Amino acid sequence: MNLQFLADGLITGSLIGLGAIGVTLTYSILRFSNFAHGDLMAWGAYAALTLLGLISALVGSVAPIGVLSFGWPLILAAGLSMALVGGMALVLDWLLFARLRAKGQAIIVVMASFGASMALRSLLEFIFTSKPAYFSRAIQMAMPVGLGIRVTPDQIVLLLVTLALVVAMHLFMERSQTGREMRAYSQNPALARVVGIDVARIVRATWMIGGGLACAAGVMVGILVQIRPLMGLDMLLPMFAAAILGGIGSIPGAVLAGLIIGLSESAAVQLVGAEWRAGVAFAILMGVLLIRPTGLFGVAER
Amino acid sequence: MTAILQVRDLVAGYEPGLDIVRGCSIRADTQEIVVILGPNGAGKSSLIKAIAGLVPVTGGQVLLDGQDITATPAHLMVRRGLAFVPQTDNIFPLLTVEENLRVAGGLPPRPESAPRIDPMFALFPDLARQRRLPAGSLSGGQRQMLAVARALIVHPRVLMLDEPSAGLSPKFVEMVFARLAEIRRSGLTIVLVEQNAKAALSIGDRAYVLVEGRAAHEGPARSLWDDPVIAELYLGQRRAS
Numbered sequence: 204m205n206l207q208f209l210a211d212g213l214i215t216g217s218l219i220g221l222g223a224i225g226v227t228l229t230y231s232i233l234r235f236s237n238f239a240h241g242d243l244m245a246w247g248a249y250a251a252l253t254l255l256g257l258i259s260a261l262v263g264s265v266a267p268i269g270v271l272s273f274g275w276p277l278i279l280a281a282g283l284s285m286a287l288v289g290g291m292a293l294v295l296d297w298l299l300f301a302r303l304r305a306k307g308q309a310i311i312v313v314m315a316s317f318g319a320s321m322a323l324r325s326l327l328e329f330i331f332t333s334k335p336a337y338f339s340r341a342i343q344m345a346m347p348v349g350l351g352i353r354v355t356p357d358q359i360v361l362l363l364v365t366l367a368l369v370v371a372m373h374l375f376m377e378r379s380q381t382g383r384e385m386r387a388y389s390q391n392p393a394l395a396r397v398v399g400i401d402v403a404r405i406v407r408a409t410w411m412i413g414g415g416l417a418c419a420a421g422v423m424v425g426i427l428v429q430i431r432p433l434m435g436l437d438m439l440l441p442m443f444a445a446a447i448l449g450g451i452g453s454i455p456g457a458v459l460a461g462l463i464i465g466l467s468e469s470a471a472v473q474l475v476g477a478e479w480r481a482g483v484a485f486a487i488l489m490g491v492l493l494i495r496p497t498g499l500f501g502v503a504e505r
Numbered sequence: 506m507t508a509i510l511q512v513r514d515l516v517a518g519y520e521p522g523l524d525i526v527r528g529c530s531i532r533a534d535t536q537e538i539v540v541i542l543g544p545n546g547a548g549k550s551s552l553i554k555a556i557a558g559l560v561p562v563t564g565g566q567v568l569l570d571g572q573d574i575t576a577t578p579a580h581l582m583v584r585r586g587l588a589f590v591p592q593t594d595n596i597f598p599l600l601t602v603e604e605n606l607r608v609a610g611g612l613p614p615r616p617e618s619a620p621r622i623d624p625m626f627a628l629f630p631d632l633a634r635q636r637r638l639p640a641g642s643l644s645g646g647q648r649q650m651l652a653v654a655r656a657l658i659v660h661p662r663v664l665m666l667d668e669p670s671a672g673l674s675p676k677f678v679e680m681v682f683a684r685l686a687e688i689r690r691s692g693l694t695i696v697l698v699e700q701n702a703k704a705a706l707s708i709g710d711r712a713y714v715l716v717e718g719r720a721a722h723e724g725p726a727r728s729l730w731d732d733p734v735i736a737e738l739y740l741g742q743r744r745a746s
Contacts, residue, residue, distance in 0.1 A: 380607070387597045387608045397557065397591060398655060399583030399610015 208469040210352045214427065216465020217365040220458035221420040222438055223445035224372060225413030231389040231452030232409045233304070235312040239295070240417055240442065241435030242323035247288045247418025248425040248434065249331055254280035255338060270356040272339045273426060281422045285415040292414030293407060295319060301406075320436070327432035335429040338422075361423045368419060369458050372412070376454055381408050389452050440481070441468070444488040450501025460499060463487070508532040509570055509694050510556075510587075510663050516564030517555035524563065525551040527718035533663065538685070538695045540705040540726055543715035549698045550592065552715065553665045556696075557589040558582050570662065583610045588661035592668045595652035598641030602632050602651060605640045609655050625654040628684075646677030653684070663694045670701040682708050706730045 222244060229237045258276040259265070265274040299319060303312045345353035376382035381404075388395040388405045396402060417435075424434055441464050448463065449456025468483045491498060510533040518524040525548045533539040543549050554560040556567050558579040567575045574585050582589065597605055606625060612618050626633035629650045635643065640651055649669055656664055669685070670678040678701060686708045689695055699705035706712060709726035722729070 383600065383604050383608050387600055387604075390597045390599055391594055393559075394591065394594060394597065395608075396579040397559065397589055397595075398608055399580050399659065400608060401580050401610070 205473065206350045206352050208473045209466065210348075210354050210358070212466030212469035213462065214354075214358050214362055214465070215468060216462035217362055217369075217458070218420050218423055218427075218461075219438065219441045219445050219465050220461025221365050221368060221416055221423075222442040223449065223457035223461050224369070224454050225417045226442050227446040227449065227451055227453065227457045228385070228409050228413050230446060232385055233300070233312075233406065235300075235304075235309050235316065236443065237413075238313065238316040238439065239320040239323060240413065241437070241439035242320050242327075243288050243292060243414050243417035243435065244421030244424070244438060245327055245430075245432055245435035246291060246323060247284050247414075247421035248430045249327055249336075249432075250284035250287050250418065251277065251280045251422045251425065252331075252336055252338065252430055254283055267339070267341065270343075271360060272341045272343050272355075272357050277338055277422075277426075281419065284422065285418045288418035288421075289411035289414035292410040292417075296406065296410050324432055324436060331432065333432055335431050336425075337429055338426055357426055361427060364419075365423070368416065369454070372416070373454055375412075381405075385409065386452075437481075440488070441465075441484040444484040444491075447496075448487060448491045448498050450498030453498070453500035456498060456500035507535055508568075509535050510696065511568040512552075512556060512565070513568070514565040515552070515555060515562065515567065517551060517560045517562045519551075519560060521563070525560070525718055526555050528565065529715070529719050530565075531713050531720050531723075533694050533696050535694055536689060536692055537711060538689055538697060538709045538726075540702075540709035540712040541696065541698045541715055542702050542705070542712055542729075543721075547715040548718040549715050550667055551718075553589065553667055553696060553698050557587065557665060559589075580610055583659050583661070586660075586662040588656035588659060588664050590649075590652045590656050590664070590666045590669065592671050596640045596643070596648050596655075599639055601637050602640050602643070603636040605651055606655050606658055609658050612659060621658050621660075625658055628657075628688075629654050646673055646680060649673065649677070649681055650684070653681075653688075657688065657693075661693070663696060664688070665696040665698075667698050668700055669697070670699060670704055678704050702730070 222240065226237065226240050229235065229240065255277055258280060262276070265276050267274045299315055300312055303315050343355040343357055345355045347353050376386060384395070384400045385405055385408060388400060388402065392402070421435065424438070445460040445464050446457050449458070449460035464484050464487055467487060468480050471479050471483045512529060512531045514528045514530055515526050516524050516528055517526040529552055531539070531541070541549050541552065551560050555562050558577050562576045566573060569585055569587055574582065574587065577585060597608065600608065603622065606622050607618065612621060626636065631647050632651055632654060640648065643651060669681050673681065682704050685695060697705055697709065706726045706729060712724065712726045712729045713720045714722040714729070
């Protein structure tokens with residue numbers, strides 16, 4: 204058996220995990236499954252692509268960093284896009300979700316997120332067409348790293364970036380006051396108000412973080428694969444499977460589960476055939492819901 | 506004596522047209538322990554939740570130190586100086602004991618918060634020993650202590666508690682009430698809703714008996730306990746011999 208699947212699975216899995224952090228936070232704090240989360244990823248990738256075009260138009264072409272396929276303009280564009288998509292998530296909440304949440308029926312908010320997802324996706328197709336786009340046309344050579352595994356420099360760097368984002372996110376939730384308040388709110392929203400936690404601030408932080416991380420994951424998929432309006436939709440099921448397998452509300456859980464799903468997917472490609480890839484996340488999702496609905500690190504609802 | 510908390514003709518309820526608090530007036534003076542008693546369904550809980558901004562208020566007024574705080578959003582009440590300890594689910598079980606104290610609104614960030622947190626651990630040594638454990642692992646009495654500590658940490662002027670004795674063994678009830686009496690000496694006003702009339706009246710200064718959403722009787726805690734008619738009619742129990 205070729206061990207290449209390990210590298211592929213690790214990279215896909217870390218991106219799934221990064222996206223799943225946003226899903227798990229929205230689910231545990233705002234209490235609904237946001238089906239538009241994947242589209243925030245796609246919007247993030249296109250936002251970065253557009254900003255990259257603007258920056259290139261302003262400063263001319265910039266040489267890539269070392270052996271990577273991209274230079275500082277893409278890093279800058281990605282950073283700005285993360286803020287933009289975080290802001291976009293806030294606008295979406297203000298326009299749509301907050302109004303429906305106030306009515307108190309979670310299922311309506313979920314349905315609204317389906318609608319938002321379709322609208323956001325169609326808007327991307329309308330603006331950018333459904334033709335795939337790329338940050339760079341440069342072709343990267345994969346380097347052998349032993350055991351028959353080959354990885355590109357981009358893959359290694361982005362894996363490290365993902366790791367850094369996940370660690371930063373974990374520290375933020377554990378150590379910062381906002382992180383503590385977010386955890387408190389997810390455990391007991393009514394008590395959070397009583398002890399003086401500003402709910403509006405928690406909701407804003409959740410969207411900013413979820414949107415920002417979705418954007419980061421989208422840009423990375425764009426760098427490693429390609430940019431398409433449907434890229435977010437394709438990631439949606441694996442991200443939900445990771446959020447649920449990891450245990451709703453658990454960030455380490457979401458990331459670990461993302462890796463498990465990524466590895467299972469790429470193993471399945473090799474063992475049973477590429478056409479079964481998408482079925483893996485679904486099988487895992489069903490299995491978890493049937494056997495251990497609280498997931499790896501989840502806590503049963505009181 | 507000046508009234509620190511004054512509630513005038515308060516009307517409140519969860520749904521329009523279904524008022525649970527129906528024109529209730531009470532007051533609490535500085536450093537006083539006021540006990541609110543009454544039969545089940547009299548609206549005791551709803552009354553203090555309405556004062557705390559958790560039940561929609563449709564009429565009347567709540568004044569804290571002369572300032573109108575009627576229907577202030579619940580999360581701002583703490584900053585105004587009014588702390589509330591709910592009856593159940595009053596801690597965050599997955600947060601550590603110390604984190605439970607840290608999430609209290611209006612607490613300054615570290616390191617300035619340390620001088621606020623340490624006295625709480627001095628007041629409740631049980632909690633200090635378990636400060637790094639999830640609060641969910643605490644016993645019922647310790648949870649109640651933690652909830653009280655979290656309310657006190659923001660230095661409120663008025664502390665309101667909804668049945669702090671509920672679900673506790675007699676030993677713990679005694680401990681909780683002894684602590685409350687102690688805390689009052691630091692200059693705090695306490696409003697206490699209780700089913701356990703005997704324990705509450707033993708530390709209370711003044712008491713109200715709520716009937717159908719109104720304060721039907723008011724008097725010094727001691728005399729209320731000694732009044733056989735009130736004891737039988739409204740406290741739902743015979744006077745202890």
